[in-house]
Amino acid sequence: MIPTDTHDTGTCQRISELLSRIGDKWTLLIVRALGQGPKRFSALKRELGSISQKMLTRTLRNLERDGFVSRTVTPVTPPQVEYALTPMGLDLFCPIAALAEWTFAHADAIDAARHAYDARHPDAGYRPA
Amino acid sequence: MIPTDTHDTGTCQRISELLSRIGDKWTLLIVRALGQGPKRFSALKRELGSISQKMLTRTLRNLERDGFVSRTVTPVTPPQVEYALTPMGLDLFCPIAALAEWTFAHADAIDAARHAYDARHPDAGYRPA
DNA sequence: CAGGATCCGCGATGATACTG
DNA sequence: CAGTATCATCGCGGATCCTG
Numbered sequence: 449m450i451p452t453d454t455h456d457t458g459t460c461q462r463i464s465e466l467l468s469r470i471g472d473k474w475t476l477l478i479v480r481a482l483g484q485g486p487k488r489f490s491a492l493k494r495e496l497g498s499i500s501q502k503m504l505t506r507t508l509r510n511l512e513r514d515g516f517v518s519r520t521v522t523p524v525t526p527p528q529v530e531y532a533l534t535p536m537g538l539d540l541f542c543p544i545a546a547l548a549e550w551t552f553a554h555a556d557a558i559d560a561a562r563h564a565y566d567a568r569h570p571d572a573g574y575r576p577a
Numbered sequence: 578m579i580p581t582d583t584h585d586t587g588t589c590q591r592i593s594e595l596l597s598r599i600g601d602k603w604t605l606l607i608v609r610a611l612g613q614g615p616k617r618f619s620a621l622k623r624e625l626g627s628i629s630q631k632m633l634t635r636t637l638r639n640l641e642r643d644g645f646v647s648r649t650v651t652p653v654t655p656p657q658v659e660y661a662l663t664p665m666g667l668d669l670f671c672p673i674a675a676l677a678e679w680t681f682a683h684a685d686a687i688d689a690a691r692h693a694y695d696a697r698h699p700d701a702g703y704r705p706a
Numbered sequence: 707c708a709g710g711a712t713c714c715g716c717g718a719t720g721a722t723a724c725t726g
Numbered sequence: 727c728a729g730t731a732t733c734a735t736c737g738c739g740g741a742t743c744c745t746g
Contacts, residue, residue: 629720635719
Protein backbone atom coordinates (compact mmCIF):
# COMPACT_ATOMS: atom_id res chain seq x y z
CA MET A 449 0.00 0.00 0.00
CA ILE A 450 1.29 3.42 -0.92
CA PRO A 451 0.91 6.24 1.60
CA THR A 452 -1.56 8.64 0.03
CA ASP A 453 -1.19 11.43 2.55
CA THR A 454 2.36 12.19 1.48
CA HIS A 455 1.40 12.07 -2.20
CA ASP A 456 -1.40 14.52 -2.84
CA THR A 457 -2.36 15.28 -6.41
CA GLY A 458 -0.36 18.48 -6.59
CA THR A 459 2.83 16.88 -5.33
CA CYS A 460 2.25 13.97 -7.67
CA GLN A 461 2.03 16.26 -10.66
CA ARG A 462 5.14 18.06 -9.58
CA ILE A 463 6.99 14.77 -9.48
CA SER A 464 5.58 13.86 -12.86
CA GLU A 465 6.88 17.12 -14.21
CA LEU A 466 10.38 16.38 -12.98
CA LEU A 467 10.22 12.82 -14.25
CA SER A 468 9.12 14.05 -17.65
CA ARG A 469 12.10 16.33 -17.86
CA ILE A 470 14.51 13.67 -16.65
CA GLY A 471 12.84 11.05 -18.78
CA ASP A 472 13.05 12.92 -22.06
CA LYS A 473 15.21 11.74 -24.89
CA TRP A 474 18.51 13.41 -23.97
CA THR A 475 18.62 14.67 -20.39
CA LEU A 476 19.97 11.51 -18.77
CA LEU A 477 22.64 11.06 -21.41
CA ILE A 478 23.73 14.66 -21.08
CA VAL A 479 23.86 14.50 -17.30
CA ARG A 480 25.82 11.30 -17.49
CA ALA A 481 28.31 12.99 -19.80
CA LEU A 482 28.61 15.98 -17.47
CA GLY A 483 29.00 13.58 -14.57
CA GLN A 484 32.54 13.00 -15.77
CA GLY A 485 33.33 16.67 -15.35
CA PRO A 486 32.64 20.04 -17.03
CA LYS A 487 32.47 20.01 -20.80
CA ARG A 488 32.09 22.45 -23.65
CA PHE A 489 29.18 22.59 -26.06
CA SER A 490 30.87 20.87 -28.97
CA ALA A 491 32.49 18.29 -26.73
CA LEU A 492 29.01 17.30 -25.56
CA LYS A 493 27.71 17.27 -29.08
CA ARG A 494 30.56 15.08 -30.22
CA GLU A 495 30.11 12.70 -27.32
CA LEU A 496 26.35 12.33 -27.82
CA GLY A 497 26.83 11.90 -31.53
CA SER A 498 23.31 11.82 -32.87
CA ILE A 499 21.81 14.76 -31.00
CA SER A 500 20.81 17.82 -32.96
CA GLN A 501 22.25 21.17 -32.01
CA LYS A 502 18.77 22.45 -31.24
CA MET A 503 17.94 19.74 -28.75
CA LEU A 504 21.33 19.97 -27.09
CA THR A 505 20.83 23.69 -26.61
CA ARG A 506 17.26 23.33 -25.41
CA THR A 507 18.00 20.50 -23.01
CA LEU A 508 20.97 22.34 -21.52
CA ARG A 509 18.83 25.47 -21.15
CA ASN A 510 16.14 23.57 -19.29
CA LEU A 511 18.71 21.96 -17.01
CA GLU A 512 20.26 25.34 -16.41
CA ARG A 513 16.92 26.96 -15.64
CA ASP A 514 16.09 24.30 -13.09
CA GLY A 515 19.46 24.78 -11.45
CA PHE A 516 20.92 21.37 -12.33
CA VAL A 517 23.59 22.62 -14.71
CA SER A 518 25.75 25.74 -14.75
CA ARG A 519 26.76 27.60 -17.88
CA THR A 520 30.03 29.53 -17.94
CA VAL A 521 30.88 31.79 -20.85
CA THR A 522 34.45 32.88 -21.49
CA PRO A 523 34.26 35.95 -23.73
CA VAL A 524 36.91 35.26 -26.31
CA THR A 525 36.89 34.61 -30.02
CA PRO A 526 35.88 32.01 -30.81
CA PRO A 527 33.37 31.82 -27.94
CA GLN A 528 33.90 29.29 -25.21
CA VAL A 529 31.08 27.93 -23.07
CA GLU A 530 31.47 25.33 -20.38
CA TYR A 531 28.67 23.33 -18.87
CA ALA A 532 28.90 21.56 -15.52
CA LEU A 533 26.64 19.89 -13.00
CA THR A 534 25.73 22.05 -10.02
CA PRO A 535 25.78 20.52 -6.51
CA MET A 536 22.01 20.14 -6.76
CA GLY A 537 22.35 18.51 -10.17
CA LEU A 538 24.80 16.02 -8.73
CA ASP A 539 22.60 15.47 -5.72
CA LEU A 540 19.57 14.67 -7.83
CA PHE A 541 21.37 11.71 -9.20
CA CYS A 542 21.41 9.79 -5.99
CA PRO A 543 17.69 8.93 -6.18
CA ILE A 544 18.00 8.64 -9.95
CA ALA A 545 20.79 6.12 -9.50
CA ALA A 546 18.55 4.12 -7.17
CA LEU A 547 15.88 4.07 -9.84
CA ALA A 548 18.50 3.10 -12.39
CA GLU A 549 19.55 0.14 -10.29
CA TRP A 550 15.95 -0.94 -9.90
CA THR A 551 15.47 -0.73 -13.64
CA PHE A 552 18.61 -2.71 -14.29
CA ALA A 553 17.58 -5.35 -11.75
CA HIS A 554 14.07 -5.74 -13.18
CA ALA A 555 14.77 -5.28 -16.89
CA ASP A 556 14.36 -9.00 -17.51
CA ALA A 557 11.09 -9.18 -15.59
CA ILE A 558 9.69 -6.28 -17.58
CA ASP A 559 10.76 -7.86 -20.85
CA ALA A 560 9.16 -11.12 -19.79
CA ALA A 561 5.91 -9.32 -18.88
CA ARG A 562 5.88 -7.62 -22.26
CA HIS A 563 6.44 -10.78 -24.20
CA ALA A 564 3.78 -12.56 -22.17
CA TYR A 565 1.35 -9.74 -22.82
CA ASP A 566 2.10 -9.69 -26.52
CA ALA A 567 1.61 -13.45 -26.64
CA ARG A 568 -1.76 -13.09 -24.90
CA HIS A 569 -2.78 -10.44 -27.41
CA PRO A 570 -1.70 -11.68 -30.82
CA ASP A 571 -4.13 -9.36 -32.64
CA ALA A 572 -2.06 -6.99 -34.74
CA GLY A 573 1.52 -6.80 -33.44
CA TYR A 574 1.79 -4.43 -30.55
CA ARG A 575 0.65 -0.91 -31.18
CA PRO A 576 -0.21 1.37 -28.23
CA ALA A 577 -3.81 1.86 -29.40
CA MET B 578 31.31 12.38 -9.93
CA ILE B 579 28.91 9.85 -11.37
CA PRO B 580 30.22 6.32 -12.00
CA THR B 581 30.21 5.91 -15.76
CA ASP B 582 30.98 2.21 -15.84
CA THR B 583 27.62 1.24 -14.37
CA HIS B 584 25.80 3.59 -16.75
CA ASP B 585 26.64 2.72 -20.32
CA THR B 586 24.67 4.34 -23.07
CA GLY B 587 22.37 1.37 -23.60
CA THR B 588 21.45 1.08 -19.93
CA CYS B 589 20.97 4.83 -19.81
CA GLN B 590 18.48 4.72 -22.65
CA ARG B 591 16.64 1.87 -21.01
CA ILE B 592 16.28 3.92 -17.86
CA SER B 593 15.15 6.88 -19.92
CA GLU B 594 12.50 4.68 -21.47
CA LEU B 595 11.14 3.69 -18.07
CA LEU B 596 11.31 7.26 -16.82
CA SER B 597 9.39 8.44 -19.86
CA ARG B 598 6.65 5.96 -19.15
CA ILE B 599 6.50 6.78 -15.46
CA GLY B 600 6.88 10.46 -16.18
CA ASP B 601 4.04 10.77 -18.63
CA LYS B 602 0.98 12.80 -17.87
CA TRP B 603 -1.12 10.19 -16.06
CA THR B 604 0.87 7.15 -14.95
CA LEU B 605 1.90 8.41 -11.53
CA LEU B 606 -1.60 9.60 -10.69
CA ILE B 607 -3.08 6.28 -11.74
CA VAL B 608 -0.56 4.27 -9.78
CA ARG B 609 -1.15 6.45 -6.76
CA ALA B 610 -4.88 5.79 -7.04
CA LEU B 611 -4.29 2.05 -7.35
CA GLY B 612 -1.93 2.22 -4.40
CA GLN B 613 -4.99 2.50 -2.20
CA GLY B 614 -6.25 -0.84 -3.47
CA PRO B 615 -7.84 -2.39 -6.58
CA LYS B 616 -10.27 -0.22 -8.47
CA ARG B 617 -12.62 -0.45 -11.42
CA PHE B 618 -12.31 1.49 -14.64
CA SER B 619 -14.98 4.07 -13.92
CA ALA B 620 -13.86 4.47 -10.33
CA LEU B 621 -10.43 5.42 -11.64
CA LYS B 622 -11.92 7.73 -14.21
CA ARG B 623 -14.06 9.43 -11.60
CA GLU B 624 -11.13 9.80 -9.23
CA LEU B 625 -8.81 11.26 -11.86
CA GLY B 626 -11.51 13.58 -13.07
CA SER B 627 -10.00 15.24 -16.11
CA ILE B 628 -8.54 12.20 -17.88
CA SER B 629 -10.05 11.04 -21.16
CA GLN B 630 -11.22 7.44 -21.55
CA LYS B 631 -8.68 6.93 -24.27
CA MET B 632 -5.71 7.96 -22.16
CA LEU B 633 -6.94 6.02 -19.15
CA THR B 634 -7.27 2.91 -21.29
CA ARG B 635 -3.94 3.40 -22.97
CA THR B 636 -2.04 4.15 -19.79
CA LEU B 637 -3.54 1.14 -18.04
CA ARG B 638 -2.67 -1.04 -21.03
CA ASN B 639 0.92 0.09 -20.96
CA LEU B 640 1.16 -0.52 -17.24
CA GLU B 641 -0.38 -3.94 -17.72
CA ARG B 642 1.97 -4.82 -20.55
CA ASP B 643 4.99 -3.92 -18.46
CA GLY B 644 3.68 -6.03 -15.60
CA PHE B 645 3.00 -3.20 -13.16
CA VAL B 646 -0.77 -3.54 -13.13
CA SER B 647 -3.12 -6.52 -13.36
CA ARG B 648 -6.44 -6.47 -15.17
CA THR B 649 -9.24 -8.78 -14.00
CA VAL B 650 -12.41 -9.14 -16.04
CA THR B 651 -15.59 -10.51 -14.47
CA PRO B 652 -17.80 -11.63 -17.36
CA VAL B 653 -21.19 -10.26 -16.36
CA THR B 654 -23.52 -7.63 -17.73
CA PRO B 655 -22.66 -4.89 -17.38
CA PRO B 656 -18.96 -5.75 -17.68
CA GLN B 657 -16.76 -5.44 -14.64
CA VAL B 658 -13.01 -4.89 -14.82
CA GLU B 659 -10.74 -4.43 -11.85
CA TYR B 660 -7.26 -3.01 -11.97
CA ALA B 661 -4.67 -3.54 -9.27
CA LEU B 662 -0.96 -3.07 -8.72
CA THR B 663 1.12 -6.21 -9.13
CA PRO B 664 3.87 -6.98 -6.61
CA MET B 665 6.37 -5.60 -9.12
CA GLY B 666 4.24 -2.50 -9.55
CA LEU B 667 4.24 -1.94 -5.84
CA ASP B 668 7.94 -2.66 -5.65
CA LEU B 669 8.75 -0.06 -8.28
CA PHE B 670 7.36 2.59 -6.03
CA CYS B 671 10.08 2.29 -3.46
CA PRO B 672 12.65 4.06 -5.65
CA ILE B 673 9.91 6.29 -7.01
CA ALA B 674 9.02 7.32 -3.47
CA ALA B 675 12.65 8.20 -2.84
CA LEU B 676 12.60 10.41 -5.88
CA ALA B 677 9.33 11.91 -4.71
CA GLU B 678 10.85 12.82 -1.39
CA TRP B 679 13.82 14.38 -3.11
CA THR B 680 11.51 16.41 -5.33
CA PHE B 681 9.45 17.52 -2.37
CA ALA B 682 12.57 18.51 -0.45
CA HIS B 683 14.05 20.49 -3.34
CA ALA B 684 10.90 21.99 -4.85
CA ASP B 685 11.65 25.38 -3.40
CA ALA B 686 15.25 25.34 -4.62
CA ILE B 687 14.10 24.48 -8.13
CA ASP B 688 11.50 27.24 -8.09
CA ALA B 689 14.13 29.67 -6.89
CA ALA B 690 16.50 28.59 -9.66
CA ARG B 691 13.78 29.10 -12.25
CA HIS B 692 12.84 32.53 -11.04
CA ALA B 693 16.48 33.54 -10.90
CA TYR B 694 16.99 32.28 -14.45
CA ASP B 695 13.89 34.06 -15.72
CA ALA B 696 15.07 37.24 -14.04
CA ARG B 697 18.48 36.91 -15.69
CA HIS B 698 16.77 36.41 -19.05
CA PRO B 699 13.99 38.97 -19.24
CA ASP B 700 13.77 38.76 -23.04
CA ALA B 701 10.29 37.54 -23.94
CA GLY B 702 8.73 35.63 -21.02
CA TYR B 703 10.01 32.10 -20.81
CA ARG B 704 9.63 29.90 -23.83
CA PRO B 705 11.88 26.81 -24.23
CA ALA B 706 13.26 28.01 -27.59
C1' DC C 707 32.50 27.88 -31.63
C1' DA C 708 28.03 28.34 -29.85
C1' DG C 709 24.10 29.05 -30.90
C1' DG C 710 19.39 31.46 -33.18
C1' DA C 711 15.63 30.98 -36.75
C1' DT C 712 12.78 28.22 -39.54
C1' DC C 713 10.28 24.32 -41.59
C1' DC C 714 8.60 19.64 -41.09
C1' DG C 715 7.04 14.89 -39.56
C1' DC C 716 5.32 12.32 -35.87
C1' DG C 717 3.44 10.77 -31.66
C1' DA C 718 1.07 12.17 -27.33
C1' DT C 719 -3.06 13.95 -25.70
C1' DG C 720 -7.81 15.41 -26.00
C1' DA C 721 -12.89 15.60 -27.63
C1' DT C 722 -16.54 13.31 -29.51
C1' DA C 723 -19.35 9.53 -31.16
C1' DC C 724 -20.39 4.71 -31.18
C1' DT C 725 -20.72 -0.45 -29.27
C1' DG C 726 -21.03 -5.35 -26.88
C1' DC D 727 -19.71 -0.36 -17.88
C1' DA D 728 -15.73 -0.55 -20.35
C1' DG D 729 -14.13 0.19 -23.83
C1' DT D 730 -13.11 1.18 -29.60
C1' DA D 731 -12.86 4.46 -33.60
C1' DT D 732 -12.12 8.94 -35.55
C1' DC D 733 -10.69 13.62 -35.94
C1' DA D 734 -8.09 17.74 -34.32
C1' DT D 735 -4.33 19.87 -31.75
C1' DC D 736 0.12 20.59 -29.84
C1' DG D 737 4.79 20.11 -28.57
C1' DC D 738 9.04 17.15 -29.26
C1' DG D 739 12.73 16.26 -31.96
C1' DG D 740 15.22 16.45 -36.41
C1' DA D 741 17.21 18.98 -40.52
C1' DT D 742 18.92 22.99 -42.56
C1' DC D 743 20.53 27.63 -43.02
C1' DC D 744 22.46 31.78 -40.89
C1' DT D 745 25.38 34.80 -37.48
C1' DG D 746 28.41 37.24 -33.76
